[in-house]
Amino acid sequence: MPERTAAVCRAAMRFCALRRWAPVAEVPLPNGRRADILALLPDGGFAAIEVKSCARDFLSDGKWPEYRDYADRLYFAVDLDFPQHLLPEDAGLIVADGPEAALLREAPAHPLAPARRRALLHRYAVLAASRLAALADPAGSAELRAALRVE
Secondary structure, eight states: OOOHHHHHHHHHHHHHTHHHHHHHHEEEOOOEOOOOOOOEEETTTTTEEEOOOSSHHHTTOOOGGGGGGGGGGEEEETTTTGGGGGGOOOOOEEETTTEEEEEEEEOOOOOOOOOHHHHHHHHHHHHHHHHHHHHHHHHHHHHHHHHHHHO
């Protein structure tokens, strides 16, 4: 399943980029959960995208409702073989077919409170910037992580 999950995630990230959304994968949220993809939308809102590889993956995971508290819109991203009838109707649906993905159902809007949006934007920016810095200087990033673990 890891390859299948990775393929759906790549297609969902491409879907976001093509719509001028700014996706970041594996985003830790303040409630202790981790969004598979958190995308900053052109209007300043956030979309959380939960990637599911199979029915068992969805049925064994009851955490996804907690992502709604940190996104204006919640989507599921699945592949063509996923049994879509299992997914809740009150979430958006993105379906991957190889490297491409299509929006089958728009997610209803659940606007975040301004203070939460501001805090989430800061968290998102710091995470994205630190990942970009780590790409530019992997050794420095590793040293910083090690130093922070010691303190």
